[in-house]
Amino acid sequence: MLVIEDDDRIRTALLLALEDEGYEAAGAATAEDGLAAQRSQPADTVLIDLMLPGLDGFDCIRQLRRDDDVPIVVVSARTDTHDIVAALETGADDYLIKPVAIKELSARLRALRRRGRADSPSLPTMTFGDLQVRPLAGEATLRGEPVTLTRTEFRLLCELATHPGMVLSRQQLLERVWEYDFGDERLVDVHVGRLRQKIEDEPGAPRRLLTVRGLGYKLQR
Amino acid sequence: MRRPGLHVKVMATFAAGALAISSAVAVLSYDLTRSTLLASRQRSAIRTAYFDANVVQAGLSADDPDVIAVLRSLDTGATRRPVIFRGGQPYARNADAGITAAIPPALRAMVISGRPGIQRVRTTSGAAFVIGIPLDDGAEFYVVDSLAELEETLRTLSLVLTLVAAGTTAAGAGVGAYSSRRVLRPLSRVVAAARDIAAGDLDARLDPATEPDLEQLTGSFNHMVDQLAERIARDRRFAADVSHELRSPLQTLAAAASVLDRRRGTLDDRSALAASLITEEVERFQDLVTDLLELARSDQPAERKDIDVAEIARQVCRNRRLPTSLVTVAAGTPRCWPLDQRRFEQALGNLLDNATRYGGGPIAVSLAAEAGTGMINIDDDGPGVAPPLRAIIFDRFVRGTSANARGDGAGTGLGLALVAEHIAAHGGRVHVTDRPGGGARFHIEIPLANQ
Numbered sequence: 013m014l015v016i017e018d019d020d021r022i023r024t025a026l027l028l029a030l031e032d033e034g035y036e037a038a039g040a041a042t043a044e045d046g047l048a049a050q051r052s053q054p055a056d057t058v059l060i061d062l063m064l065p066g067l068d069g070f071d072c073i074r075q076l077r078r079d080d081d082v083p084i085v086v087v088s089a090r091t092d093t094h095d096i097v098a099a100l101e102t103g104a105d106d107y108l109i110k111p112v113a114i115k116e117l118s119a120r121l122r123a124l125r126r127r128g129r130a131d132s133p134s135l136p137t138m139t140f141g142d143l144q145v146r147p148l149a150g151e152a153t154l155r156g157e158p159v160t161l162t163r164t165e166f167r168l169l170c171e172l173a174t175h176p177g178m179v180l181s182r183q184q185l186l187e188r189v190w191e192y193d194f195g196d197e198r199l200v201d202v203h204v205g206r207l208r209q210k211i212e213d214e215p216g217a218p219r220r221l222l223t224v225r226g227l228g229y230k231l232q233r
Numbered sequence: 234m235r236r237p238g239l240h241v242k243v244m245a246t247f248a249a250g251a252l253a254i255s256s257a258v259a260v261l262s263y264d265l266t267r268s269t270l271l272a273s274r275q276r277s278a279i280r281t282a283y284f285d286a287n288v289v290q291a292g293l294s295a296d297d298p299d300v301i302a303v304l305r306s307l308d309t310g311a312t313r314r315p316v317i318f319r320g321g322q323p324y325a326r327n328a329d330a331g332i333t334a335a336i337p338p339a340l341r342a343m344v345i346s347g348r349p350g351i352q353r354v355r356t357t358s359g360a361a362f363v364i365g366i367p368l369d370d371g372a373e374f375y376v377v378d379s380l381a382e383l384e385e386t387l388r389t390l391s392l393v394l395t396l397v398a399a400g401t402t403a404a405g406a407g408v409g410a411y412s413s414r415r416v417l418r419p420l421s422r423v424v425a426a427a428r429d430i431a432a433g434d435l436d437a438r439l440d441p442a443t444e445p446d447l448e449q450l451t452g453s454f455n456h457m458v459d460q461l462a463e464r465i466a467r468d469r470r471f472a473a474d475v476s477h478e479l480r481s482p483l484q485t486l487a488a489a490a491s492v493l494d495r496r497r498g499t500l501d502d503r504s505a506l507a508a509s510l511i512t513e514e515v516e517r518f519q520d521l522v523t524d525l526l527e528l529a530r531s532d533q534p535a536e537r538k539d540i541d542v543a544e545i546a547r548q549v550c551r552n553r554r555l556p557t558s559l560v561t562v563a564a565g566t567p568r569c570w571p572l573d574q575r576r577f578e579q580a581l582g583n584l585l586d587n588a589t590r591y592g593g594g595p596i597a598v599s600l601a602a603e604a605g606t607g608m609i610n611i612d613d614d615g616p617g618v619a620p621p622l623r624a625i626i627f628d629r630f631v632r633g634t635s636a637n638a639r640g641d642g643a644g645t646g647l648g649l650a651l652v653a654e655h656i657a658a659h660g661g662r663v664h665v666t667d668r669p670g671g672g673a674r675f676h677i678e679i680p681l682a683n684q
Contacts, residue, residue, distance in 0.1 A: 022481060022485045025484070025488035025492070026484070028489070029489070029492050087484075109480075110480040111483035111519050113519070115491070193551075226541070227541075
């Protein structure tokens with residue numbers, strides 16, 4: 013686990029607490045240090061603050077995402093919808109607002125790790141026209157070409173694919189994908205948007221992943 | 234007694250002014266007309282009297298004249314009545330019997346002394362001129378010339394003038410009413426703007442271009458609102474900045490406290506107690522900062538979209554480990570309400586937490602809708618809220634005390650204030666009453682028609 017946080021006291025306390033929770037954690041005070049550390053010794057999860065000296069959190073997330081699908085959790089004092097949506101659109105998997113209780117943080121990280129594993133490997137390949145979802149291989153293909161998805165995006169696609177043509181509410185998706193009892197629905201909306209960018213021909217006029225007004229989302233059979 | 238308003242005062246002043254001017258004009262014109270008419274009437278009366286006197290003189294100059302016949306020969310019309318004194322003996326026409334009494338003695342004395350005279354008298358049949366002319370041989374000729382016609386004319390004139398004065402007064406009152414309304418119209422715009430501002434619309438301003446005469450008023454009014462809005466914005470910014478600045482150290486505290494908490498077992502009793510106090514207080518501090526920040530931005534408009542209100546209410550219950558059977562929906566209630574889901578969840582959640590903390594636990598969450606208004610009752614099983622507290626429990630940092638309250642004192646004191654803000658952001662209101670059968674009932678009303 014890599015903690016990118018410029019405030020020494022917060023970083024130190026977070027590292028102490030995360031180690032207590034059983035994680036192996038390393039810290040970085042700047043985005044540049046964090047990126048270098050991730051290249052030389054890739055961590056399995058990245059915790060990142062948005063307000064960083066030099067390269068800011070958004071740029072850092074973008075660069076991390078360019079390299080791989082490492083789960084990224086933002087821990088920030090910023091509460092504006094604008095910042096939350098921007099961070100998620102840039103590629104973060106979850107967004108937590110400071111101060112976050114260690115119990116809560118730990119629960120979020122565990123959920124994120126579980127997302128990495130194929131939840132139900134016995135599931136067969138599911139086909140939606142020219143879109144194929146292969147839970148076993150942990151991949152999806154569009155017209156035979158593999159689609160690059162983060163774990164969260166893939167988990168979200170699997171959840172929708174296992175209920176073909178059925179509407180899943182944002183709350184249900186939050187529970188099943190993020191394991192939130194009670195979470196921020198913007199997580200779902202932004203991730204659906206990201207998924208559409210990758211699986212829709214025209215993300216602005218989706219034909220596969222549809223919004224059902226007032227109810228939720230469904231994957232068209 | 235209520236003092237008369239500006240409107241009434243302006244109207245009364247205009248009416249009084251109109252009355253004064255119009256009655257002065259009326260009185261003056263009456264007087265002028267009356268004296269002019271009287272003077273010309275007098276001249277004509279004298280002229281005809283001399284004409285008659287000549288006729289009588291001619292008649293009397295005959296030998297042994299018949300005085301009565303002479304009188305009858307006069308063409309006097311209906312208004313003039315002649316009298317002749319001859320040798321101290323009065324002569325009048327039969328029809329004019331008793332007319333001699335109308336001749337004033339002073340006039341007679343003058344005529345007897347050989348000088349003609351005229352006097353205005355009041356007879357039994359109204360005002361009249363009495364004109365006396367001495368004739369030859371010591372005879373006297375008098376004409377009593379009735380002024381009834383003139384008086385009638387003057388009466389009509391005074392009636393007309395009175396009516397005109399009354400009309401002018403009424404017109405004055407009307408002009409007063411109109412102009413005071415005109416003058417007060419910009420003030421009523423001020424009133425409307427002030428009402429908007431009180432209702433929370435801090436963008437309401439007066440347009441200085443519409444009333445150049447009230448430039449100073451609109452200027453200072455707008456300036457006042459600017460200052461007020463700036464002050465409110467500054468307060469909110471301050472609250473937001475404070476809670477934002479508190480977040481970072483709180484994150485350190487939360488993480489460090491959790492490290493301490495994990496090692497409680499290895500600490501001695503006193504340190505363990507201190508560690509658990511720190512952990513609990515850090516949690517409460519977190520809640521407080523979260524609520525403060527929420528409150529600081531609670532003036533933002535609600536982001537309404539259609540949500541399944543009963544399902545959300547059940548979800549809020551589930552998250553608090555409360556049975557979803559608490560939620561009941563009256564027949565005919567629409568399924569989707571236009572609400573800001575996050576804020577509605579928080580408002581309902583805070584009320585349920587409040588019921589758990591102070592009200593012996595919630596026992597019902599009932600949804601209903603009536604005439605475009607969504608209504609939600611949250612009932613609890615506690616002692617209820619005393620009437621004097623009902624108005625203030627929605628204020629900030631007012632905490633309940635109750636025998637049923639849990640001893641953890643974990644409330645932030647902002648929960649109900651946030652409820653009130655969230656509901657107000659939807660254009661609704663919330664208040665607390667007694668639940669039939671005991672306990673408190675928090676009643677929420679939210680207009681369902683999206684503006």
